[in-house]
Structures are given as structure tokens and as C-alpha cells.
Amino acid sequence: MNFFADCTALITGASSGLGEEFARQLAPWARSLILxxxxxxxLESLRGQLLEAHPSLQVLIRQADLEVEAERVALSAWIAAHAPGVDILINNAGRGDHGEFASGDWNRVRAMLDINIGCLTHLVLLLLPHLEKSRRAALLNVSSVAGFFPLPGMAVYSATKAYVTAFSEALGMELRPRGISVTALCPGPIPTEFFVIAEREAGRVPHYQTMPVFVVTPQEAVRAGLRAVAAGRARVVPGPVLAVAVGAALLVPFAITRWVLKNFAPKL
Ligand SMILES: NC(=O)c1ccc[n+]([C@@H]2O[C@H](COP(=O)([O-])OP(=O)(O)OC[C@H]3O[C@@H](n4cnc5c(N)ncnc54)[C@H](OP(=O)(O)O)[C@@H]3O)[C@@H](O)[C@H]2O)c1
Known part of the structure; x- marks a missing residue:
């Protein structure tokens, strides 16, 4: 993936799952990674592994709770002082919450709104000046297929991802004349820690196991996301089965989609 040759990429949520995989797949190409x-x-353990495999790579790590506005501002100042610019911003940090909204916990809901929406939006604004200085700037926002469908049992999560996809599409149209591409990665279920954190009760069977046909690996999802960025695509759904299913579902009148979701969404 020549597009990423010698780039500096900032990856949020690089301590596990997709974020860690983005770092692994970019490492052979990038000049610098900011995790x-x-x-x-x-992050330190990942840095050690990346440097062992790619000794000429620069890996900067920054511990930050990105739900906190002041920590995002501090991150941006730290990047200005210590990083060699930013060409690629991968807005990946996020979390879910699985269960009925009515029995939800406000602290979990607020954390999800803050990281999935507030952090993602604020980081774009903070880091745009860096991206504008780059010759091949790109922004990858990790959304979800949940953003296309209002999912009972993940009502707030799917609403946050609807925001991410819509925001990415509109932003892409605004930023293209400035030479910055914007891509929304919209995966279906991927076995990561996401499902452990999203479950309210420890030990529950992750609900993605009820739809194995749509599951892709972190490696497949990240590869699809990076290829879409390199091609300047506005959005990508990884996995051929899910991509076809989503494409077909979006052609169907919403009344039918609502009926299907009401009657066939995985039980809580
Ligand atoms: N797994 C799926 O099925 C799936 C499907 C569609 C979309 N997605 C999206 O993919 C993205 C990555 O999820 P994943 O599956 O890789 O889950 P994951 O393994 O749980 O990773 C989430 C990452 O976000 C970071 N994070 C969470 N809250 C943070 C905070 N307050 N400050 C800084 N970092 C924070 C976590 O790091 P720390 O805990 O160390 O801070 C972790 O590195 C998310 O946006 C998720 O919504 C996942």
C-alpha cells in the first residue's frame, strides 16, 4: 500500500482490537506511528513488538483519556511539540453498550457519547491544521454497520455510529477541495474486546455469535479500511457477505427494515 509510504499516522484506541491491528498493518509502510x-x-508492549519487527519505524505513544476534552487539547499540543506532523488520522477509539436503553446506566451512556461522538469530532477539528500541511492527508473514522440501522438493544451505540457515518460523508465533501480524503469504515461484528466491554453483565455470550455469517476478523476489517483510504473511498463495509446484505437492505423501504429489526433483531 504505497499510499502510506513514509506517512505519519495517528491511531486512537491503539491498545487493542482494530486500533492495534491498524498499527501492525501500517508499520511496514509508515515512517512514524502515534499510538x-x-x-x-x-501501548508500550505494542511499541516494543513493532520496533522489533521494524527497527527504522518511529513509534510515539501517548496515554490519554480521550473522553476528557482537556486531554484531547493536551494531546494536540503534545503533537505540535513532539510529532513530525500528521498525514493520516485514524479515529478508532470507541465503545458500545448492549442492553435495553431503559435499564441503562448514565455513566456508560455518557462515556459512549463522549468517546464515539465528542472525541471523534473534536480531534478532527484539533488535528485539521496538521492534515492541511500534508501532501496526502486522509482521515479514517471507524463507524459501524450499526450506523445504517437503528438497532434495538444498542440504541445509543447505533445512533452514535449513524452520526459518525453522516459526519464523515459531509466532511469528506467539504474537505476534498482541500486535498483531504475522509473515509468511514463501517464494519459488522468483529471478535475484539469491544463485546466484553459492551456487555453489562460479565460472562454473557457476545451477541455477535448469533450472526456468524457477518463476522470478519480484525485483520480483514483493517485491510478493507486501509485499502478504502488509499483509494479515496467515502465508505466501506468489510466482508463481501455483509457488504451485499447492507447494500440490499438500504434499497428496501424503511418500513420493511423496521419490521425486520423489530421481529428478528437478536433477543436481549
Ligand atoms: N468489534 C466490533 O464488532 C466493531 C464493529 C463495528 C465497529 N467497531 C468500532 O471499532 C472501533 C474499535 O473497536 P474494537 O472492536 O477494536 O474494540 P476494543 O478492542 O474494545 O478497542 C477499543 C479501543 O478504544 C480505546 N478507548 C476506549 N475508550 C477510550 C478513551 N476514553 N480514551 C482513549 N481510548 C479509549 C481503548 O483503549 P483503552 O481502553 O486502553 O483506553 C481501545 O484501544 C470502535 O469505534 C468500535 O465502535 C467495532
């Missing part, structure tokens, strides 16, 4: 998350030990 951000709360769990510093995970």
Missing part, C-alpha cells in the same frame, strides 16, 4: 489510548502498558 493513543488509556492503557499505557498495552
Amino acid at each position: 493513543v489510548a488509556r492503557r499505557q502498558d498495552r
Whole structure:
């Protein structure tokens, strides 16, 4: 993927799952990776592994709780002082919450709104000046297929991802004349820690296991996302089965989609 040759990429949520995989797949190409998350030990361990495999790579790590506005501002100032610019911003940090909205916990809901929407939007604004200085700037927002469908049992999560996809599409149209591409990665279920964190009760079977046909690996999802960025695509749904299913579902009148979701969404 020549597009990423010698780039500096900032990846949020790099301590696990897709974020960690973005770092692994970009490492052979990039000049510098900036890895951000709360769990510093995970970031340090990943940095060690990346440097062992790619000794000429520069890996900067920054521990930050990105739900907190002041920490996002501090991250931006730290980048201005310590990083060699930013060509690619991968807005990946996020979380879910699985269960009926009525029995939800406000702290979990607020954390999800803050990280999935507030953080993603604010980081774009903070880092745009860096992207504008780059010769091949790109922004990848990790959304979800949940953003296309209002999912009972993940009502707030699917609404946050509807925001991410809509925001990315409109922003892409605004930024293209400035030479910055915007891509929304819209995966279906991927086995990561996401499902452990999204479950309210420890030990529940992750609900993605009820739809195995749509599951893709983190490697497949990240590869599809990076290829879409390199091609300047506005959005991508990884996995051929899911891509066809989503494409078909979006052609159907919404009344039918609502009926299907009401009657066939996985039980809570
Ligand atoms: N897995 C799926 O099925 C799936 C499907 C569609 C979309 N997605 C999206 O993919 C993205 C990555 O999820 P994943 O599956 O890789 O889940 P994951 O393994 O749980 O990773 C989430 C990452 O976000 C970081 N994060 C969460 N809250 C943070 C905060 N307050 N500050 C800084 N970093 C924070 C976590 O790091 P720390 O905990 O160390 O801070 C972690 O690195 C999310 O946006 C998710 O919505 C996932």
C-alpha cells in the first residue's frame, strides 16, 4: 500500500482490537506511528513488538483519556511539540453498550457519547491544521454497520455510529477541495474486546455469535479500511457477505427494515 509510504499516522484506541491491528498493518509502510489510548502498558508492549519487527519505524505513544476534552487539547499540543506532523488520522477509539436503553446506566451512556461522538469530532477539528500541511492527508473514522440501522438493544451505540457515518460523508465533501480524503469504515461484528466491554453483565455470550455469517476478523476489517483510504473511498463495509446484505437492505423501504429489526433483531 504505497499510499502510506513514509506517512505519519495517528491511531486512537491503539491498545487493542482494530486500533492495534491498524498499527501492525501500517508499520511496514509508515515512517512514524502515534499510538493513543488509556492503557499505557498495552501501548508500550505494542511499541516494543513493532520496533522489533521494524527497527527504522518511529513509534510515539501517548496515554490519554480521550473522553476528557482537556486531554484531547493536551494531546494536540503534545503533537505540535513532539510529532513530525500528521498525514493520516485514524479515529478508532470507541465503545458500545448492549442492553435495553431503559435499564441503562448514565455513566456508560455518557462515556459512549463522549468517546464515539465528542472525541471523534473534536480531534478532527484539533488535528485539521496538521492534515492541511500534508501532501496526502486522509482521515479514517471507524463507524459501524450499526450506523445504517437503528438497532434495538444498542440504541445509543447505533445512533452514535449513524452520526459518525453522516459526519464523515459531509466532511469528506467539504474537505476534498482541500486535498483531504475522509473515509468511514463501517464494519459488522468483529471478535475484539469491544463485546466484553459492551456487555453489562460479565460472562454473557457476545451477541455477535448469533450472526456468524457477518463476522470478519480484525485483520480483514483493517485491510478493507486501509485499502478504502488509499483509494479515496467515502465508505466501506468489510466482508463481501455483509457488504451485499447492507447494500440490499438500504434499497428496501424503511418500513420493511423496521419490521425486520423489530421481529428478528437478536433477543436481549
Ligand atoms: N468489534 C466490533 O464488532 C466493531 C464493529 C463495528 C465497529 N467497531 C468500532 O471499532 C472501533 C474499535 O473497536 P474494537 O472492536 O477494536 O474494540 P476494543 O478492542 O474494545 O478497542 C477499543 C479501543 O478504544 C480505546 N478507548 C476506549 N475508550 C477510550 C478513551 N476514553 N480514551 C482513549 N481510548 C479509549 C481503548 O483503549 P483503552 O481502553 O486502553 O483506553 C481501545 O484501544 C470502535 O469505534 C468500535 O465502535 C467495532
